[in-house]
Amino acid sequence: MRQTVPSGRKKIALLLTGGGARAAYQVGMLKAIASRYPRNSKIPFDIICGTSAGAINGTGIACYASCFHLGVKKIEWVWRQFHTNQVYYSDYPRVFRHLLRGAFSAFQADYANKRPVSLFDNAPLQRLLGKILDLKRLDRNIMGGYLSSVSVTASSYSNGDSMTFFQSDSANEWRRAKRCGQRTLLGLHHLLASAAIPVVFPSVRIHQQYFGDGSVNQLSPLSAPIHLGAEKILIIGLEQPRSHDMSERLPHHPGLATIAGHLLDTVFADTLNSDLERMQRINSTIATMQQHGIETKLKPIDSLLLNPSQNFNQIASEHFLSLPLAVRTLFRMLGIGQHSDSSLASYLLFEQDFTRRLIDIGYEDGMHQLDTIIEFLESD
Numbered sequence: 001m002r003q004t005v006p007s008g009r010k011k012i013a014l015l016l017t018g019g020g021a022r023a024a025y026q027v028g029m030l031k032a033i034a035s036r037y038p039r040n041s042k043i044p045f046d047i048i049c050g051t052s053a054g055a056i057n058g059t060g061i062a063c064y065a066s067c068f069h070l071g072v073k074k075i076e077w078v079w080r081q082f083h084t085n086q087v088y089y090s091d092y093p094r095v096f097r098h099l100l101r102g103a104f105s106a107f108q109a110d111y112a113n114k115r116p117v118s119l120f121d122n123a124p125l126q127r128l129l130g131k132i133l134d135l136k137r138l139d140r141n142i143m144g145g146y147l148s149s150v151s152v153t154a155s156s157y158s159n160g161d162s163m164t165f166f167q168s169d170s171a172n173e174w175r176r177a178k179r180c181g182q183r184t185l186l187g188l189h190h191l192l193a194s195a196a197i198p199v200v201f202p203s204v205r206i207h208q209q210y211f212g213d214g215s216v217n218q219l220s221p222l223s224a225p226i227h228l229g230a231e232k233i234l235i236i237g238l239e240q241p242r243s244h245d246m247s248e249r250l251p252h253h254p255g256l257a258t259i260a261g262h263l264l265d266t267v268f269a270d271t272l273n274s275d276l277e278r279m280q281r282i283n284s285t286i287a288t289m290q291q292h293g294i295e296t297k298l299k300p301i302d303s304l305l306l307n308p309s310q311n312f313n314q315i316a317s318e319h320f321l322s323l324p325l326a327v328r329t330l331f332r333m334l335g336i337g338q339h340s341d342s343s344l345a346s347y348l349l350f351e352q353d354f355t356r357r358l359i360d361i362g363y364e365d366g367m368h369q370l371d372t373i374i375e376f377l378e379s380d
Contacts, residue, residue, distance in 0.1 A: 010302075010380055011148065013230030014045040014061070015222070018052025018215040018268050019238035020197060020347030022312050024079045024355035026057050026236045027072070028362020029306060034072045035367075036374050043068045044377050045234070046148040049164075049224045051214035052268070054236075055152040055194040056129065059186065063137040065146040078132055079355045086128050087350045088120035088201070090324035095120070099330075116202030116210075119330070120348075122192070129188050138186060142169050149228040152186055153214035153221075154193040157203055162217045164224045165190045171228045178219055181227055197264070200348065215267045222275045222301075232302040234376065235276075239269040239307050254341075260334075261313075261343035276303060304376045309365050312358070316346035319354040 016026050037044065043065045050058030057075055064071030084090040089098065102117040141147045151166035162179040167186055174181045184190075193204035193211035203210045225233050254262070283300040290296075320328070320338040327348070336342050366373070 010231035011046045011229050012044065012377060013047035013049060013225035013228065013233045014043075014058065015225055015233055015235045016048075016050040016054030016058045017221065017235070017237050017272060018054050018195070018213060020053055021082075021350045021355060022238045022346055022358065023053035023057055024082075024358035025238060025308055025312075025362040025365075026054060027076050027079050028359040028364070029236050029366040030057075030061065030072050030362075031076060031359070032363050032366025032370055033373055033377075034068050036370060037068055039067075039069050041068050042066050042146045043071065047150070047225055047228045047230050048147065049149075049151045049153070049228070050194070051153045051218065051221065052195045052197070054238075055214065056191055059135070059138070059150065059152065059191060060133060062141065062147055062150040063134055065141040066144065074132070076359065078128075079359060080352060082350050082352050082355045084324055084327060084348075084350045085124060087125045088122045089124065090120075090327050092326040092329075095326045095330060118196075118202040119200050122196075122201045125195070126188060126192055129191060133188070133191075135186055135188070138167055142167060145169075150186065151181070151224045151228060152190045152194045153218060153224060154190065154196075154204075154206075154211040155214055155216040155218065156209050156211055158209040160217055162214065162219065162223075163209075163211065164227075166224070166228060168228060174227045176220075176223065178217065179223055181224065197347065198267075199260075213267070215271075218271055220275050220278075221272045222279055222303075226301060230301065231299065232376070233304075234373070235272070235303060235305045237269065237272060237305055237307045238312075239265075239273075240311050240313065241307070241309065258335075258340070258342045261341075261347075264347055265343055272305075276305065279303065302376070304373065306365070306369065306373070308361060309368075310361055312346045313341075313343045315357055315361075316343075316349050316354060319349060319351060319357070320345055322351040322353050323349060 048058045048062045060075040061071045098121045101115055105115050138150055149166055149168035149171050151164050153164045156163050164181040165184050166181055173183050189204055189206055194214040196204055196212045198212050203212050279301055286298050286300050317338055
């Protein structure tokens with residue numbers, strides 16, 4: 001039986017940002033939201049958009065759009081059982097063999113078919129996604145009316161565009177400055193491309209272009225849900241609370257690891273904040289025009305941003321020793337230790353002690369804000 005969106009109800013989008021292992025937090029937040037709905041209820045979102053690890057979480061939920069509780073339980077089970085070797089090779093032979101192969105490829109001729117260069121080989125992630133995701137369900141859920149659209153965003157190394165790959169019942173393709181949307185049948189290669197953190201994981205070839213993490217060059221993270229028809233956007237971000245403690249200022253010049261972590265923080269969080277500010281200004285302009293009786297085709301977009309209440313870097317340092325020895329050795333070569341001021345470890349700590357902690361924090365934060373979230377989802 002085909003589900004239909006009640007007439008007059010605004011289309012709601014769920015936007016899940018990137019952040020590597022930090023994305024376990026999103027699972028806890030979704031678990032809290034699901035607790036307010038009946039066990040056989042469909043997802044309360046018409047559109048699901050994801051980037052990087054958020055794309056994997058979003059696609060997992062979209063595969064079970066007909067049963068919100070089941071979708072959350074599926075992805076929660078995976079995150080609670082996580083080990084690093086399910087995402088990238090983490091034993092000494094394969095870690096350093098991969099690095100040596102990357103180093104040797106630099107001496108190959110330009111016309112040679114070179115291997116992608118990266119710190120880690122994430123071939124295990126492809127196998128894991130192949131086992132846990134049945135992407136054929138996406139089309140069935142869209143056809144059944146449980147879902148309107150689902151999208152995955154990746155960044156093209158070939159031309160610098162932010163490319164959104166989407167499946168939808170009615171949305172059209174779009175092209176704007178440095179970003180575009182392309183209708184397709186989503187596959188594992190789209191998810192791997194979206195989650196290919198620069199330098200850390202290898203790029204992915206799709207057709208004649210090479211793609212990396214969708215957070216890179218994503219100047220407008222809100223573009224995808226808006227083009228897919230969203231009128232309300234619930235955003236589960238992964239930006240940590242900023243510290244204003246003067247004692248935490250760096251006593252010396254930042255090292256390579258600190259700079260790398262800072263760059264990742266910027267890639268995954270800053271553009272979203274800028275885009276939200278821009279959307280709020282447009283909403284204000286629309287309201288002013290309406291007050292003066294000026295007609296416009298633009299519609300205001302409501303949004304609710306949810307971010308963690310705790311510092312993930314500090315939590316990562318507590319669980320740093322749970323990382324495989326080979327990974328810790330490589331981190332040490334990069335200047336990253338257990339008590340390093342780099343946030344890089346929190347993005348790559350795919351160990352169940354860490355991910356379970358983030359799920360629990362997400363659930364607590366979600367329950368604390370649950371009334372606000374439900375009011376946002378159900379009010380028009």
